[in-house]
Amino acid sequence: MPNEDRDFRHALERASAWVARYLHDVADLPVLSRTRPGEIAARLPAAMPEEGEPFDALLDDFERLVLPGITHWNHPRFFAYFAITGSEPGILGELLSAALNVNAMLWRTSPAATEIEEVALRWLRQALGIPESFFGVVYDTASVSGLHALAAARESLDLDIRNLGASGRDLPALRVYCTEQTHSHVEKDAILLGIGRENVVKVPTDDAFRMDPRALERLLGEDRAAGHLPMCVTATIGTTSTTSIDPVPEIARICKGAEVWLHVDAAYAGPAAIVPELAHLMDGIEYADSLVVNPHKWMFVPVDLSVLYTPHEDLLRRAFSLVPAYLETPESDVRNYMDYGVQLGRRFRGLKLWFVLRSYGRRRLVELLRGHVAMAQALAGWIETEPNFEILAPHPLSVVCFRHVPPHLNDDSAALDAHNAALAERVNATGFAFISTTRLRGVTTLRIAIGNARTKERDVRETWELIANLAREG
Template identity: 45%
Template sequence: MDTETFRRHAHALVDWMADYMAGVEEYPVRASVAPGSIAAQLPEAPPEQGEPFEAIFKDFTDIVLPGMTHWQHPSFFAYFPANASPPSVLAEMLTSTLAAQCMLWQTSPAATEMEGRMMEWLARALDLPQDFRGSIQASASEATLSALLMARERATGDAANKEGLSSTGQRLAVYCSEDAHSSVEKGARVAGFGADMVRKIPVDENRAVRLDALEAAIRRDVAAGITPACVVACIGGTGTGGMDDVWAVSQIARSHGAFVHVDAAWAGSALILPEWRWMADGLELADSFVFNPHKWLLTNFDCSAHYVRDPEALMRTLSLVPEYLRTHGANGVTDYSNWSVPLGRRFRALKLWFVLRSYGLSGLQTLLRRHIELAKHAHDTLAAEPGFEITSPLKLALFTFRHRPEGLPEEELDAHNERLLTALNDTGKAYFTQTRLGGRYVIRFQVGQTNTETRHVNAALDLIRETARGFR
């Protein structure tokens, strides 16, 4: 494809993209295709000869698009948001055009230096501790793995990287609440701790980790000769938005010499709101912190902000620089490939720069406050609706509920609500997901999509009520 042909098709694609953004509500929120149906429409072997772009794009609209769940649909109330925005999309177009591999300063000086400055901007916006230094990772899971690796090296005196964890003769434990994200256990597996060494601590009625149970678990391990290596505190748990007491958790962890990582993947964005900064009280005692602008700050996936108190320790853990990757003649520069597990790095800072400049902090604050208000409206409406119960209180823009019709036995409620959720999602008019709360099956309702308005929330509430009536 020559550049003139590219120009013609690119203009057509931009028109399609703008139409998609304007008309995304016309699509069903969740894909309603059978497993294997997309693959069945794709040839088993690649073509021998090139095909016209028009044919390729027609197959995109006919085959691919029906198999997409539309995360940018304003009636997307599932999982957590992965909200985007026009400035971020435009920046991604530039990033793809430049097609740079930004692993080192010398491979793209602008990408490296902008990443450093954007991490400073975010730290100011969230009022993070002044000694935190940040980099952009692909996901919070990647940042949590990095934190666990740092904790492992601290606990073994940097011996695990060199000799292997088994050679140290130490057994290391990781502690988190039972509501913590699965990435903690997955990271513990990858880092060599082992899943059996992850202690999932009970939570209280507010879904915060129980401090007495945390202390007791650590003391049991110490008595058994097990080293407490890392404690993961959570701000905004995935299931119900539970928030640990970061200050108290950090005090306990530090008293036993454990590394403290704070996972605020979703809720961390709300720290740009002064009235919500209490969530991070005690963050000055933590060693590592992560939140995802790609969840709630209008920045396309992937963009995860990872901050550490001791960058040198992070680099000792992750840096491996053969001669062919050394930057010569540029002393004092930062190579962010030494701050992450992957060597390769995309120019993720560019879209963050576009978003922050396009909306400003006040624009982003207005958006988040609107989402929080809409979630409160949904929460209060369902709380007052006969036959429904709120199963976990509103946390920022997330709560859980279940339908509990009069006379239905307790043992049938899980299956009843599972059928209700399936029926809701099968309409294509809205999308919700579930979690387990004290063993009970409940439905999550979160508001965070960029363009969600009151009418979308009200339509979702009407859908819930109408669908539930058919299950009474």
């Protein structure tokens, strides 16, 4: 056996043993990295080595240099942003995909990559109650999935922007509608598509942070009267700050009447529709023109994997398909995924999704997501009974937004905001848990998001006790 083969096998065994140990012991690590800016870079060489280094040296430096700078997203007390999970089957899928190193751009460049993606997305569609007519494609993140959805919406207007472009033409301003609770990627996608932030219209929300359908209808009418061209409405199932759920059926009715593309961002909450009592999350989705679901957010698939579903496969393909001579193939009855996006290079992401769906099965996924929602409701109950704390938003899923209101700061909004921001930093500085903040109606808000597969109620309870104790200390 050649030495390099033995060395790799040894390194692979060492790395796999480290991964298993890490997943078992991750709860003992501080969640948030304590490294200061520039500290890691300062410890690295100024240039690459002239001669190659052994695998053991790489793994040694991984533990010595890299790990201190890691914030542990796989930690059961990672409660910031949206808690996610790099699960065991997902990790196996990533390992094998990296070893195969295929480019899944054409069916023939790896038939299994294309067909496993098709099958896994069909399984996921069925599990979430998405109509059979919806075609699915894997991208990396919701930002990119949303970009492709908006591009398809633009293509649906038949302005031939694909060929003629938009600049130098007498075209009306294209308008995109969302709320202040919509994820920021919609504005970024509007920038990238040449629509511009000024043409992203923020629809008012109700007391539960949901899009107001009457306000949407009014804004659509005003824009048409002003000579603008409504292109797309983005509704959200599970907004980023509060997990509010926009009234999709009513919004869909308005979009249909106005002949405007309806895009639904269910990146976070979409997977929860697998839970029978949460299947209503997908109410009205049959009327959507596109839908994003992120299995890497709340379905235990390692980052990154986002899915765009649409009943308009032809429009998505028309927006992006461009086949040069060197990519022509004789197969006519296959799907070439390069035709559905800007990227020609495509990782074999479908493998890890397929592994996760098979390893967990529907029943275990339902149990875990149901448990996360139950933990969030328990947390909300503890907050409501604690003096000087208040809930700041409805909590239908696994995120709770709240703040501490000490009596002496009750009339000083700026001081109250600073107090809660400092409280979050004090919690995070302990290393025991990691929480994040947001702003709701201009108010600094503490936010706990539950979603890691290893999180137990004890983790949530002890984190809440830490917050309450620090708040009492002042």
